[in-house]
Structures are given as C-alpha cells and as structure tokens.
Amino acid sequence: MSQAAPAQGVRLVVVHPDKEVLAQAAAARLLTRVLDVQSVRSPVHVVLTGGTVGIATLAAVAASPLVPAVDWSGVHLWWGDERFLPDGDPDRNETQAREALLDVLVAEHGLPEANVHPMPGPSSVATPEEGAAAYAAVLAEHAGSSDGGVGVPAFDVLLLGMGPDGHVASLFPGHEGLSAQGTTTGVHGSPKPPPERVSLTFDAIRAAREVWVVAAGAEKAERVAAALAGDPVAEVPAAGAVGQARTLWLLDTEAAAPTPAPAK
Numbered sequence: 001m002s003q004a005a006p007a008q009g010v011r012l013v014v015v016h017p018d019k020e021v022l023a024q025a026a027a028a029r030l031l032t033r034v035l036d037v038q039s040v041r042s043p044v045h046v047v048l049t050g051g052t053v054g055i056a057t058l059a060a061v062a063a064s065p066l067v068p069a070v071d072w073s074g075v076h077l078w079w080g081d082e083r084f085l086p087d088g089d090p091d092r093n094e095t096q097a098r099e100a101l102l103d104v105l106v107a108e109h110g111l112p113e114a115n116v117h118p119m120p121g122p123s124s125v126a127t128p129e130e131g132a133a134a135y136a137a138v139l140a141e142h143a144g145s146s147d148g149g150v151g152v153p154a155f156d157v158l159l160l161g162m163g164p165d166g167h168v169a170s171l172f173p174g175h176e177g178l179s180a181q182g183t184t185t186g187v188h189g190s191p192k193p194p195p196e197r198v199s200l201t202f203d204a205i206r207a208a209r210e211v212w213v214v215a216a217g218a219e220k221a222e223r224v225a226a227a228l229a230g231d232p233v234a235e236v237p238a239a240g241a242v243g244q245a246r247t248l249w250l251l252d253t254e255a256a257a258p259t260p261a262p263a264k
C-alpha cells in the first residue's frame with residue numbers, strides 16, 4: 001500500500017470550542033450538505049461512523065429543526081465499519097445509530113428501511129470475511145458510474161471518527177486491513193474491542209466525494225497532528241482518509257491543540 005495518501009481535493013480544518021458544539025456543528029453541516037446535494041441529484045449517499053463523536057452527531061441531527069427539510073426518501077445510509085456482534089447488540093454501531101437517529105427517520109420522516117444498509121454480523125454470516133463480502137456486493141449493486149470503477153456508490157459524505165491511535169473505521173495502525181484489496185475487509189484482533197469487525201477499505205473511503213473526520217479530546221491531539229502532517233498511513237491511518245473533492249477535519253480545541261515536539 002502506498003505510504004502517503006494521494007493528494008486530492010481541498011482540505012479544511014475547523015476547530016470547535018468543545019465536543020458538544022462539534023457534534024452540533026457537524027450535524028448542521030451534514031443536514032445542509034444533504035440539502036445542497038438534493039438540489040442537484042438523488043439519491044444522496046451518506047456513510048455513518050461509530051464512536052462517541054459520531055453517535056453524538058447523529059443525536060444532534062435528530063434534535064435539529066432542519067430534519068424535515070430533507071427528503072429522506074432519497075437518502076441512503078451506510079456504515080464505514082461495524083463491530084461483528086449480533087443484531088441488536090447495544091455495542092453495534094448500527095444499534096447506536098438507530099437509537100440516536102435512524103428509528104425516528106424511518107418512523108416519522110419517510111426514510112425507507114430499504115435505504116438503511118447495515119454491515120452483516122454473526123446473526124446472518126459466520127465470519128467477518130463473509131460479512132465483508134456480502135457488504136461489498138450490496139455496495140456494488142448501488143454503485144453508480146461516478147465511483148471511478150471502485151464498486152461503491154459515490155458517497156456524498158463519509159463520516160469517520162478517529163481513535164487515539166489514529167485509526168479510522170476499523171483500519172488500525174500496522175494491521176493488514178490497511179492494504180486490503182476491494183471495498184470491504186474483515187478485521188480480526190482489533191485493539192479496540194470487540195476484536196472482530198467489518199470495515200470499508202481505503203479504496204472505498206477515498207471514492208467518497210467528501211470525507212469528514214470528527215475528533216474530540218486531548219488524547220487525539222498527537223495523532224491528529226501526525227495525520228495532518230502527512231505521516232505514513234501505516235502509522236496513522238487517518239492520514240489516508242481523503243475525499244475526492246473535499247476532506248474536512250472537524251475538531252474540538254483539545255484535539256486540535258498543538259502537541260510538543262518529540263524529545264530529541
């Protein structure tokens with residue numbers, strides 16, 4: 001896998017006072033971006049992320065007065081990764097997203113259940129690899145001509161949280177998933193529990209029109225700085241999270257804090 005992420009599109013770094021404001025701002029940005037895209041094309045494809053900031057963003061969307069402005073019948077929701085746990089498990093990213101937002105969108109705002117595309121878990125497949133293969137097939141079914149032949153829809157916004165080790169989705173430093181071929185990969189030995197997961201690959205992530213990395217907390221600052229400095233993707237996977245047109249880093253002040261230079 002190439003060490004450095006390909007330079008493509010514009011990168012913006014936006015710093016917010018704290019993680020609550022970050023989630024509110026990311027939610028408002030997401031809703032207005034979906035509205036803008038709907039004014040020129042349909043459907044709109046959005047990739048969701050797990051993690052505390054990702055789920056807080058979805059909860060902020062649910063509380064927003066802008067929700068009724070979106071035609072949810074024309075929105076498809078995907079995941080960047082999923083913990084390989086049974087359907088309904090409280091630790092699944094899907095479960096947390098449904099509780100935070102999706103249940104209301106389906107029940108009250110016309111989001112078709114068929115437009116919600118969760119990654120398979122042990123309730124329907126035997127291994128993370130089977131889950132990855134099944135998800136790749138669904139992604140390919142929805143791929144348009146504008147995905148550059150990658151085999152995924154042209155994701156309009158792909159949300160990613162970032163771990164303190166610089167991982168995004170379930171792509172961890174030094175793990176083989178970083179160089180996985182295709183659009184999805186099974187993950188074993190995740191340093192962040194649970195150990196088994198399903199993840200999009202970088203090929204899928206980089207096919208997105210826009211990639212938004214949301215990160216909060218002092219424990220992220222050093223890896224945020226490393227990613228923004230363009231350190232090798234194998235060391236800081238977030239450095240590889242680049243969108244075709246735009247990459248946004250949406251941070252709170254703690255995650256954006258300058259970090260001391262390493263001792264000589």
Ligand SMILES: O=C(O)[C@H](O)[C@@H](O)[C@H](O)[C@H](O)COP(=O)(O)O
Pocket residue numbers: 049050051052053054081082083093160161162163164167168169170192
């Ligand atoms: O399955 C997961 O846990 C997420 O997809 C993962 O990639 C998460 O986004 C980061 O670990 C950041 O999580 P926090 O925002 O909670 O630090």
